[in-house]
Amino acid sequence: xxxKIKVGIIGYGNLGKSVELGIRQNKDMQLAGIFTRRDPSTxxxxxxxxxxxxxxxxxxxxxxxxxxxxxxxxxxxLPEQGPYFAxxxxxxxxxxxxxxxxxxxxxxxxxxxxxxxxxxxxxxWDPGMFSINxxxxxxxxxxxxxxxxxxxxISQGHSDAIRxxxxxxxxxxxxxxxxxxxxxxxxxxxxxxxxREKHKRVCYVVAEEGADKEQIKQDIITMPNYFADYDTxxxxxxxxxxxxxHGGLPHGGLVIRYGKTGAHEENRHTIExxxxxxxxxxxxxxxxLAFVRAxxxxxxxxxxxxxxxxxxxxxxxxxxxxxxxxxxxx
Amino acid sequence: xxxKIKVGIIGYGNLGKSVELGIRQNKDMQLAGIFTRRDPSTxxxxxxxxxxxxxxxxxxxxxxxxxxxxxxxxxxxLPEQGPYFAxxxxxxxxxxxxxxxxxxxxxxxxxxxxxxxxxxxxxxWDPGMFSINxxxxxxxxxxxxxxxxxxxxISQGHSDAIRxxxxxxxxxxxxxxxxxxxxxxxxxxxxxxxxREKHKRVCYVVAEEGADKEQIKQDIITMPNYFADYDTxxxxxxxxxxxxxHGGLPHGGLVIRYGKTGAHEENRHTIExxxxxxxxxxxxxxxxLAFVRAxxxxxxxxxxxxxxxxxxxxxxxxxxxxxxxxxxxx
Numbered sequence: 001x002x003x004k005i006k007v008g009i010i011g012y013g014n015l016g017k018s019v020e021l022g023i024r025q026n027k028d029m030q031l032a033g034i035f036t037r038r039d040p041s042t043x044x045x046x047x048x049x050x051x052x053x054x055x056x057x058x059x060x061x062x063x064x065x066x067x068x069x070x071x072x073x074x075x076x077x078l079p080e081q082g083p084y085f086a087x088x089x090x091x092x093x094x095x096x097x098x099x100x101x102x103x104x105x106x107x108x109x110x111x112x113x114x115x116x117x118x119x120x121x122x123x124x125w126d127p128g129m130f131s132i133n134x135x136x137x138x139x140x141x142x143x144x145x146x147x148x149x150x151x152x153x154i155s156q157g158h159s160d161a162i163r164x165x166x167x168x169x170x171x172x173x174x175x176x177x178x179x180x181x182x183x184x185x186x187x188x189x190x191x192x193x194x195x196r197e198k199h200k201r202v203c204y205v206v207a208e209e210g211a212d213k214e215q216i217k218q219d220i221i222t223m224p225n226y227f228a229d230y231d232t233x234x235x236x237x238x239x240x241x242x243x244x245x246h247g248g249l250p251h252g253g254l255v256i257r258y259g260k261t262g263a264h265e266e267n268r269h270t271i272e273x274x275x276x277x278x279x280x281x282x283x284x285x286x287x288x289l290a291f292v293r294a295x296x297x298x299x300x301x302x303x304x305x306x307x308x309x310x311x312x313x314x315x316x317x318x319x320x321x322x323x324x325x326x327x328x329x330x
Numbered sequence: 331x332x333x334k335i336k337v338g339i340i341g342y343g344n345l346g347k348s349v350e351l352g353i354r355q356n357k358d359m360q361l362a363g364i365f366t367r368r369d370p371s372t373x374x375x376x377x378x379x380x381x382x383x384x385x386x387x388x389x390x391x392x393x394x395x396x397x398x399x400x401x402x403x404x405x406x407x408l409p410e411q412g413p414y415f416a417x418x419x420x421x422x423x424x425x426x427x428x429x430x431x432x433x434x435x436x437x438x439x440x441x442x443x444x445x446x447x448x449x450x451x452x453x454x455w456d457p458g459m460f461s462i463n464x465x466x467x468x469x470x471x472x473x474x475x476x477x478x479x480x481x482x483x484i485s486q487g488h489s490d491a492i493r494x495x496x497x498x499x500x501x502x503x504x505x506x507x508x509x510x511x512x513x514x515x516x517x518x519x520x521x522x523x524x525x526r527e528k529h530k531r532v533c534y535v536v537a538e539e540g541a542d543k544e545q546i547k548q549d550i551i552t553m554p555n556y557f558a559d560y561d562t563x564x565x566x567x568x569x570x571x572x573x574x575x576h577g578g579l580p581h582g583g584l585v586i587r588y589g590k591t592g593a594h595e596e597n598r599h600t601i602e603x604x605x606x607x608x609x610x611x612x613x614x615x616x617x618x619l620a621f622v623r624a625x626x627x628x629x630x631x632x633x634x635x636x637x638x639x640x641x642x643x644x645x646x647x648x649x650x651x652x653x654x655x656x657x658x659x660x
Contacts, residue, residue, distance in 0.1 A: 021593055025472040102656050122660050131660045132644050139620040139647035142355040263351055267608035278597035286591060290469040308660050310644040314462050317469035326432050330452050330461045330638050
């Protein structure tokens with residue numbers, strides 16, 4: 001039997017836990033260790049026989065791990081951890097601060113090239129599968145326009161923003177695409193859409209006892225960057241209702257390109273890539289793991305440096321041979 | 331300015347004509363010649379300044395063409411032309427006899443390796459973009475099931491079959507996916523679907539004068555391989571109606587994967603890739619052209635051999651640099 005790919009996990013939050021579960025679905029992988037900044041003895045690892053380590057111990061385990069999955073946040077964790085671990089391991093991460101991806105790429109690339117490692121950045125679904133689909137659609141229909149819609153799903157950033165409002169005990173925010181906008185795109189109107197025209201925001205809020213609900217509502221819907229540019233609905237619920245009805249992390253979205261062909265642009269085409277996800281972290285984790293396989297295989301071929309998802313041939317994501325793929329998938 | 335990619339077209343039917351039009355949308359390409367088995371002087375080429383040649387002249391023009399697009403049929407043209415032109419040119423084709431792809435690959439690969447050419451086979455949308463999406467979805471959701479639906483669209487093969495029926499002057503056949511089956515897939519029932527449960531077939535038929543329409547209908551709906559295993563509807567129309575209402579070549583389809591994740595498979599996910607195409611040949615041509623760019627670039631990197639669409643990193647399909655892609659698409 002082939003050696004399994006030994007996978008390490010940096011960070012044991014929602015995403016790290018989902019990566020742990022996802023490894024079980026991939027018969028050619030095994031979990032080799034989980035690394036945390038917390039006291040490792042406090043971690044409740046699901047996988048039998050696997051140990052938690054302090055993140056500082058990782059550097060001494062380069063011979064025990066084939067690919068490290070970086071599950072920290074893009075705000076403060078990955079800008080440090082990405083370049084650092086690129087000097088030690090093949091890595092896969094889901095760095096998602098779109099505007100800073102070129103800068104992040106360059107830092108990771110430098111260290112990965114020096115260390116001879118393969119580091120796949122900004123994997124997941126957006127960036128990730130949505131990036132891949134934007135690129136394919138653009139290449140196939142050069143005369144056209146691409147739109148990305150997100151939701152219906154929970155936005156962590158916006159939920160956090162709600163919770164920072166005075167008088168709010170807890171809250172969840174759903175990003176919901178505006179159906180009329182999607183319809184207009186499909187009809188071929190190639191509309192220029194504002195933030196407000198593309199998505200609306202629906203908030204479920206648990207108020208502290210005695211808090212001024214009208215004030216909370218005003219504070220939310222006028223919040224710059226997060227809500228002011230959108231039509232926002234605010235509903236007050238009990239803590240129990242929030243837990244029961246809004247306790248999950250569903251998400252999803254749609255990349256759609258409308259394009260024209262023909263001697264007189266008389267032929268219209270739409271390409272849609274749509275995700276409906278019960279669990280954002282589970283799905284993201286599974287995408288990261290498919291790219292773990294790619295990083296492992298590329299590394300064994302002698303490749304090194306940072307890569308994004310569009311630099312990787314789809315075949316590298318599969319555990320099947322090229323012959324099997326030609327027979328079963330083409 | 332960069333040199334443009336010099337593209338040749340073998341075969342000037344529906345697909346070849348669409349490739350000619352598609353080249354205009356790709357600013358980094360130019361049409362270098364069209365090759366036909368007919369008398370070249372009879373071809374009405376749209377592009378100014380471009381010449382038609384007899385197909386036998388192609389072998390003397392290897393220095394004038396960077397990539398040859400093979401637009402012949404999979405039944406009898408490509409099995410000969412694919413391996414033949416692989417010895418002379420980088421090629422892209424849409425070979426679509428799924429069961430024979432491994433055999434075709436091997437023949438093309440042998441000649442392409444000997445000649446140092448890159449030959450991308452079985453491009454288009456199915457095989458092609460649908461193959462890519464089946465593979466990605468399978469790799470991301472290992473626990474799940476993938477379904478491919480085709481239509482609503484005109485099937486050339488089934489339209490041809492109708493026309494061979496006694497008493498039929500002309501006819502068109504629409505393949506239509508069964509909505510209920512798609513819904514069942516989305517609901518997560520992971521159904522085992524028969525041919526009849528997945529698609530229905532709707533035929534528009536122009537009968538010859540005095541023909542027995544009831545007999546024509548029976549002959550169609552009981553025809554083995556083509557119609558007997560499906561619910562088939564037959565409508566008789568005039569030649570004018572057929573031309574006016576069914577003169578185009580629309581098509582499309584859907585690849586959908588349903589999968590589960592989580593500690594107890596409690597989280598459900600769907601990935602959908604959907605195409606709605608006014609013109610099947612135009613869209614197919616545009617996919618072939620995106621892979622022309624890939625073949626050209628791989629060839630310049632010194633790569634050789636046969637490739638399928640899953641062997642090509644998405645970035646190779648774009649005319650933008652890796653830096654631009656990281657900035658605009660990731």
